[in-house]
Every structure is written in structure tokens, then in C-alpha cells.
Amino acid sequence: MRAFVADAQRVVVKVGSSSLTTAAGGLDVARLEGLVSALLPRAGQLVLVSSGAIAAGLAPLGLARRPRDLATQQAAASVGQSSLVHSYASAFGRAGFRVGQVLLTATDVIRRTHYRNARTALDRLLELGVVPIVNENDAVATQEIRFGDNDRLAAIVAHLVSADLLVLLSDVDGLYDANPRHGPANLLREVRSDADLAGLTARGTGTAGVGVGGMATKIEAARMAASGGVTAIITSAANAAPVLRGEEVGTVFHPTGPRRASRLLWLAHATAPEGLLRLDDGAVAAVVRRRASLLPAGVTGVEGDFAAGDPVDLVAPDGRPVARGLVAFDAVELPAMLGRSTAELAAELGPSYEREIVHRDDLVLLLPTR
Template sequence: MVRSFVTEANRVVVKVGSSSLTTAAGGLDADRVEALVAAVAGRAGSLVLVSSGAIAAGLAPLGLTRRPRDLATLQAAASVGQSSLVHCYAGAFGRAGHRVGQVLLTATDVIRRTHYRNARTTLERLLALGVVPIVNENDAVATQEIRFGDNDRLAAIVSHLVSADLLVLLSDVDGVYESNPRLGPASMVREVRSDADLDGLTARGTGAAGVGVGGMATKIDAARMAASGGVTTVVTSAANAAAVLAGEEIGTVFHPTGPRRPSRLLWLAHATAPEGRLHLDEGAVAAVVDRRASLLPAGVTKVEGDFSAGDPVDLVDPRGRPVARGLVEFDSVELPGMLGRSTMDLAAERGPSYEREVVHRDDLVLLLTRR
């Protein structure tokens, strides 16, 4: 039976890992790139390709035999490899009659409101012009993103950024297995409708080529993230790319588990580490959680951590439980003198710039709902 949710998808995000594009020694495998492009080119015009491989592609040209561990060399490899990667894609898609555009993103581009809107506008315009966006993390200048490792979660975010109907995560394994199929007989998990379907899995490690850093664990995390925001996700191998996009019943399907919501909030909930904690009184917890209101300084009782305006922080209830995460509007050194006070009083004393929320409701995602 053909999967109609695949064949009828109006917009598709496909993510491919390093091990599917490169050799174990580093350097791009042109035949693999050509095969991938041949498999996905039929979706050009409605396709966004999130591609790893920049760092791996830069290893051989720099004479490196393995993925470096220091940040400076990682960034150098990414800088050298990214140009090779995009050049290879441009040639392969060009021979299929399509143009490509490079889009390099960092966490800031999908968290902060103005950057988020700019990234979304750029991707939408490229698609409207019939261009295939080739998206990657900006590893040549990023720090946290490289330590973070893989593009799987970035692909989940991009699927929401462009309002995709389908996310396909490609690697060198044809689906999610209950245990590592390379170590012995293992059963594939065909359908995931809730976290209960993943109980007992032991998914971890890099790809077989040894040049990626994601492994199956990050693909499961990314699929869960996408599904929690309403995007159906299929996990399978790059060799199955053409078949899965034709709607064949292969790989592991993660069905939507929640409604669509802005990608920046998904990233905030799933892929950020809080830089501090704001302790709330019961009234503020009720306002934030039950009424989905912004957090005002009057409801904050204590500040923990060292953070700057724009950083993610956890909002905790009087029992110390995180109930929400948000992007704070003030530095940690400013907030202690504002606690328990109204915005009107603060504005009168310190100026109109203080008549604003500590965390705006548009920059806030709930971690706990109350019954």
C-alpha cells in the first residue's frame, strides 16, 4: 500500500548524514551525491535538503585522517568542506535541471524572533523561485552547534520553519531497530505513535563510516521533536530515498503527537540548555501556565545563574519544578532589583524601557501543564 501522507505532501524536508555522502577517510563520494540527488530531484520546488558532510568533506583536502577534536580545526574543515559540498550539489542538481541555494543557520537564527523571521522569509523565497535550499549548520563559525553535533534536530526545526508536511531522515541504517542490527538479529520498529513504542530501545553511536556524530539516538530525538509539532517523520537509509519518497512502506514512521507550533519554540523546548532559573510565586505560575501570559517581574521571587538578555532560562514553581522555558529580556545582574515590582513602578523609576515583560509569552514554551 502506498503511503498517501508521503505522496500527497506539499512540502518535504530531507536530511542526509555525513556517512551517506562521504568515505570513511573523508572527502565527498560523488557517486553517492549523484544517487541522492536523482532520488530527491523529483520533489524540487517543494524540497528543502538539510545536508551534513561539510566537516567530513574537508578532512581529505586538509590531509586529516579522522574527525578532529579541537574546535579551530573543526571550523577549518567545515570551511574547506562546505564549498566542496555545495559545489557538488550544484552540479548534480544542475544536471537534473534545478538550481540550489546555500543556507547556513545557527541556533540564533531559529530562536530569536527577528532572525527567525529572516530565515523563514529566505527559505520561502528560495522555494517560490524554484530553488532547492541546501541547509547546514554554520559550522565554520559556530561553537555550541559543533559540540551539539548533528543536523538531525536542525532538520526537525527546519521542517517547522518551512511548514513542511513530511520530514525524511536518511542515514546508513534502514530504520529504527530495537537494538543494533550490526551486532545481531534485531526487530525494526515500524510505527511510533507515542514514547511507549520506543521503550527498551538501545540506539546510540555514530554511523558506520565513522565520520558523523549523530547516530540513531539523535534521529529518534529529532523525529520525536518534529512529531510533537505535527510533522510526520520517516527514518530510513539513503539507499531507500527514492522508494520512501514514492510512498513505499519502508523505514520507521513517527506519527504526529501534537499540533503545529512555531519552530523556534520547538527548538527552545527540545534543543537548548537553560542558562539560569527564575523562581515564580503561585500567581505567576498560574498566569504563565494556565493563562499562557507573559512573565512579569512582580511574579519572580528569586534569580539563579549568570545569563544575558536573550538567553534561555527555566521558570520554576515554588517547589522547584521547571514549568516553562523562555528567552529572558533582562540580564541576571538587572533582575534582582526588579523582583516583586510592577512594570509601571519600574518604568517610573528607571525609564520606559523597563515597562516590559521579563519573558514575553511569544518567547515562552511550557514544560509542564497543571491539572
């Protein structure tokens, strides 16, 4: 028995589209209710990150497969999300539990004010005994639908609510050293470091073809959770009850690092930089060794077309990205600021320019300190 599962006070469970929908794309209520039955022992301190809104909207809209264009994806999400949450509310309600819908976008976990609001809302729902049903806000999202799935969102939510355990459910019962559908393969029971993943390849969607995630995104989500001190388990939806009882099913990713803010995990693992800032040696030392904010005086060059609040890479003189952060200015503003002190900029351009280009609270290192 896995004692740490029994000891987990707060659990985040993520379930994929393929585990909730029919082959035709509609919501499979019987499978959803079976999942809820397995989760009931944890209700009260459970957060459920559920895919399935877009997939659930396919059949009602007469769509044979997941659409490729963004507008139709958003329409399917809008139709499917209501039926998805209604089904969860009915299933949990029969056992005396209420659910609350929480739709998030990337902005809600990277902007400091939004981040605090999201964390407070989730904590309060749990304090009230409500089961939060979390999903990306697919009906209005743009980049979230293009780049992602709910696996990484679940890892971020696990940190957002200070969870002890993250369980990633799909149609595969764990991580194998080869594709079990193509021949002999061995299940990896435990992952304690990236060395245990050496030589593995993982790609593609689930067997139903209605989701956007695959084993690769689950591995990345599990690594993200583990790097911030949260134990993660990858297994199938059919194993939901056994895994939450502590039975030896699935693949466990043991924590590899200390707890970190969800926003920094998002920056390190789930963003693509919109541009880069070239730093001199002094700025590299300040950011990497002293964990200081990035000031205009230490920036020698700007590349990319980005807006204030976008993620950018901070690059050393030799071309190595050393950190990633949320930039405080638009790209077009920065060339006139490079190499100058904040006091000089404030005197010439106004007090709004007497601040950091990237604040240390919005920055994560990409290389080990030396």
C-alpha cells in the same frame, strides 16, 4: 503504499555525513549524485538539510579523523562547505534545477526577527523553484558544533517551511528494538506515541565515524517534528528513492501534536537552559494556566550567569521546571527587579524596564496544564 508521502506537498530531507563521504573523510561525489537522483522527483518543493561540510574538509586538509578542537572543525567546515555545495549544484544542475546555500545558526530560529527572515528566504527560494541546501553555519558556530548535529536542525527547518514530511537519512534503514549489528533485532515500522519507544536504547555515531549524530538524535528529531504536526520517517540513504515513492521502508513517526512555531520547538527540545528563574504560585498560574508573560513581580529568585536572549527555565516553588523561555534581561540586572511592578521599575530605572522578563511569545510550557 504510504498515501501521506504521495500527498506531501513540501518535503524536508536530511542526509548525514556518513552517507556522503568516503571512509577517509573526503566527499564521495558518486554517492552524492546517487542521492540527488533519488531526490529529483521532489525537486521544486524540496529542502535538503545536508551534513558533510566538516567531513568533506578532512581529506583536503590531510586530517585522518574528525578534529576535536573547535578551531580545526571550523577550518574543515570552511574548506568542505564549498566543495559540498558545488557538487550539489552540479548534480541538480544537470537535471535543470538550481540550488541555493542557506547556512543557519540557532540565532536564526530563535530570535524573532531572524526567524522571520530565515522563513521568508526559504519560502522565496522554493517559490522560485530553487532547492535550498541547508546546513549549520559550522565555520562560525560555537555551541551548534559542540552540542549538535543536523537532525534537530532538520526538524526545526521542517516547521520553519511548513513541510508535510521530514525524512531523516543515514546509514541505518530504520529504528530497531535492538542493535541489528549485535544480533537479532526487529524493525519498528511505526511510532504513534512515546509509549512505542519504551525500553529502547540508542546512542553513538554512524558506522563511518565522521558525523556527530546517531540514532538517539534522529529519534529526538523525529519526535520534535511529530510533536508539531509533521510526519517523520527514519531510514537509510539507500532507501531515499523508495521512501519518497511511498514504499514501506524505514520507521514512520506519526504526528502527535498540532503545528507549533519552530522557535517554540527549539526551546522545548533543543536548548539547554543557561539559568533559572524561581516563580511564586501566582506567577506559575499566570504562565501555565493563563499563558501570560512573566513579570518581575512574580519572580522570587535568579540562578545562573546568562545574558538577555538566553534560554532559562521557569521553576515553581516546589522546584519543578514548568516552562522555558528567552529572558529579556541579563542575570545581573534581575535581582534589583524581583517582586516589583513594571510601573515602579519604569519610574525608577526608565521606560526600558516597563516590560516582561519573559514574553509569552518566547515561552514554551514544559508540563501539561492543570
